[in-house]
Amino acid sequence: MEVKNKYVAIKANINGAPEESDFEIKVENLSHMFEPESKEVVIKNLLVSIDPYQINRMKSQSSSQTSISYATAITPGEVIDTYGVGRVLVSHRPDFKKGDLVAGLLTWGEYTVVKEGSLLNKLDPSLAFPLSYHVGVFGFSGLAAYGGFFEVCKPKPGEKVFVSAASGSIGHLVGQYAKLLGCYVVGSAGSQEKVNFLKETVGFDDAFNYKQETDLKSALKRCFTQGIDVYFDNVGGKMLEAAVANMNSFGRVAICGVISEYTNASTRAAPDMKDIVYKRIRIQGFLAADFMPVYADFLSKTVEYLQDGKLKTIEDISQGVESIPSAFIGLFNGDNIGKKIVKVADE
Amino acid sequence: MEVKNKYVAIKANINGAPEESDFEIKVENLSHMFEPESKEVVIKNLLVSIDPYQINRMKSQSSSQTSISYATAITPGEVIDTYGVGRVLVSHRPDFKKGDLVAGLLTWGEYTVVKEGSLLNKLDPSLAFPLSYHVGVFGFSGLAAYGGFFEVCKPKPGEKVFVSAASGSIGHLVGQYAKLLGCYVVGSAGSQEKVNFLKETVGFDDAFNYKQETDLKSALKRCFTQGIDVYFDNVGGKMLEAAVANMNSFGRVAICGVISEYTNASTRAAPDMKDIVYKRIRIQGFLAADFMPVYADFLSKTVEYLQDGKLKTIEDISQGVESIPSAFIGLFNGDNIGKKIVKVADE
Numbered sequence: 001m002e003v004k005n006k007y008v009a010i011k012a013n014i015n016g017a018p019e020e021s022d023f024e025i026k027v028e029n030l031s032h033m034f035e036p037e038s039k040e041v042v043i044k045n046l047l048v049s050i051d052p053y054q055i056n057r058m059k060s061q062s063s064s065q066t067s068i069s070y071a072t073a074i075t076p077g078e079v080i081d082t083y084g085v086g087r088v089l090v091s092h093r094p095d096f097k098k099g100d101l102v103a104g105l106l107t108w109g110e111y112t113v114v115k116e117g118s119l120l121n122k123l124d125p126s127l128a129f130p131l132s133y134h135v136g137v138f139g140f141s142g143l144a145a146y147g148g149f150f151e152v153c154k155p156k157p158g159e160k161v162f163v164s165a166a167s168g169s170i171g172h173l174v175g176q177y178a179k180l181l182g183c184y185v186v187g188s189a190g191s192q193e194k195v196n197f198l199k200e201t202v203g204f205d206d207a208f209n210y211k212q213e214t215d216l217k218s219a220l221k222r223c224f225t226q227g228i229d230v231y232f233d234n235v236g237g238k239m240l241e242a243a244v245a246n247m248n249s250f251g252r253v254a255i256c257g258v259i260s261e262y263t264n265a266s267t268r269a270a271p272d273m274k275d276i277v278y279k280r281i282r283i284q285g286f287l288a289a290d291f292m293p294v295y296a297d298f299l300s301k302t303v304e305y306l307q308d309g310k311l312k313t314i315e316d317i318s319q320g321v322e323s324i325p326s327a328f329i330g331l332f333n334g335d336n337i338g339k340k341i342v343k344v345a346d347e
Numbered sequence: 348m349e350v351k352n353k354y355v356a357i358k359a360n361i362n363g364a365p366e367e368s369d370f371e372i373k374v375e376n377l378s379h380m381f382e383p384e385s386k387e388v389v390i391k392n393l394l395v396s397i398d399p400y401q402i403n404r405m406k407s408q409s410s411s412q413t414s415i416s417y418a419t420a421i422t423p424g425e426v427i428d429t430y431g432v433g434r435v436l437v438s439h440r441p442d443f444k445k446g447d448l449v450a451g452l453l454t455w456g457e458y459t460v461v462k463e464g465s466l467l468n469k470l471d472p473s474l475a476f477p478l479s480y481h482v483g484v485f486g487f488s489g490l491a492a493y494g495g496f497f498e499v500c501k502p503k504p505g506e507k508v509f510v511s512a513a514s515g516s517i518g519h520l521v522g523q524y525a526k527l528l529g530c531y532v533v534g535s536a537g538s539q540e541k542v543n544f545l546k547e548t549v550g551f552d553d554a555f556n557y558k559q560e561t562d563l564k565s566a567l568k569r570c571f572t573q574g575i576d577v578y579f580d581n582v583g584g585k586m587l588e589a590a591v592a593n594m595n596s597f598g599r600v601a602i603c604g605v606i607s608e609y610t611n612a613s614t615r616a617a618p619d620m621k622d623i624v625y626k627r628i629r630i631q632g633f634l635a636a637d638f639m640p641v642y643a644d645f646l647s648k649t650v651e652y653l654q655d656g657k658l659k660t661i662e663d664i665s666q667g668v669e670s671i672p673s674a675f676i677g678l679f680n681g682d683n684i685g686k687k688i689v690k691v692a693d694e
Contacts, residue, residue: 056621056625071625236620240620255624256624257624261621262621265619268618268619268620270615270616270617271615272612272615273602273605273632274403274609276632277602277603277605277634278403278632278634279632281631281632282630282631282632283629284623284627284628284630285622285623285626285628286624286627287624287627290627
């Protein structure tokens, strides 16, 4: 059996904003890996996740994050791993058989050779949801939203919650979890369409287009007349500074990501540390994988909310391996609403 | 009875580094306040605390901290409150009598009229320590060191602890609490004399003079070959950035103060938020007063350590109300080693 795998690679390290010319589509022959003693499982990729954090893995690795597994460098020319959903094509392990639907660490390509020890789980066939939900709301995006909000922010009903990049894969879920808890929720986004989406489709109390604001501190003061208790940060930079200035005493900031800083280090946030001291603010970073201990709780609650129509998840799905570079680049241009996914193959 | 009170005031708001010309010595007549129905207690001040945070109260108040009680504005010409120790001269309250030794919210002056509801506690006469200890190690400096380290940093034995402004009122205590817990402790300070003090007098494992370092990240990398687990920050700015770059996963940063940012907002720290995310770093501000619930525990442990010779506290005491401005200004020039106190009067 011989399989040709078409995949996306970077041509060289990317140190600024990503462009189409930074990527190439390559083809490799996978046949030599189909050895029974390998304990490998070969997956036909169906849906793969497109996430901003990948840009940090594409940079020249001189930073202090290199020792962190989620920040391991992507090698030019090599396959790029990502969370996704696929179907088992060949299995040399007893726990997976041909035809199984799985979610795990796949690749930006048509096939993935999953080595022993890598993340791979069989999907629960009883979950009557679109397969794409396993990439987004039931995957690391949902877990980051749930864990980052409940475990890191420790919110209480009635608290005032601000979410940036609120129409994104994680933000639109955070806002809804916060509403379900009984919080007042405001989101920021980069277009009027997204603002409408937040207020009308997913039920935020308020939202604003940061590109239309001359002063972010004033914008937040207008939206939060009683101050911010919880800030779920997806962007960093000036927005983080403005949020800290508007926070209440004992406020909590969960740093999920800082997309405004990924492609431009000169936009780094310099929040007023006197605010941090006097208001006893807590700023804490996290990774979705940290919340695996609460995954079962997250999944059962999220399934219930979805079934009851209390939670909506929005996806933005492109077609084909060739669309991966533009899908990824689009994240940094604010092209997507909701979770960005590429459908690599139909069933 | 008529008492003339000599006190220190600011002439106008101070928005940069403080200078002698920003202060004046004033005299007021206190006799009109000695009314029995006032429920006031008049204290003869003996020892008063000199702390960097006061500069934030002296600024033009346009910042977001104005609503915080510990940041209430100091009014030009008026008395300035501060923690201190004194003796009751007149009491119109049943819980205090003339001659009682007390610690509480006094003033940068010779006498304090303590109103009902203001912080005032009788000193335990059984504590056989110098009276000045009640201003420093048993006061908010000690409580900030103890609470900030144990309650905010949640340290574990064997962890690697970095303390900046380590020879200061709080820093030299933090390092010793950390050593007593079994941590590896490194401090930064601004002179070779202070470095020697840290290594030889109070037993830090290592210390460095930040003024002699061309690159703070490299300095910390040299001192912490296994990374930093806990950073107790007294300075902010570039040191905070360098510490975050050198932190281990799940590292904790307690922000006690940011003296380098108090007189120059352009030195604000802009730590790499990608580090905060990938290494799941927690940055948290605090105020000593938050730890009143653990005061009894703090005091009993600290008394025991002092009695057993396991903890040393160092004080830098100036004489007389007139010395208060220069004592305060000296904090920003790194003049003091240990707790800065002014002795306003002998017993």
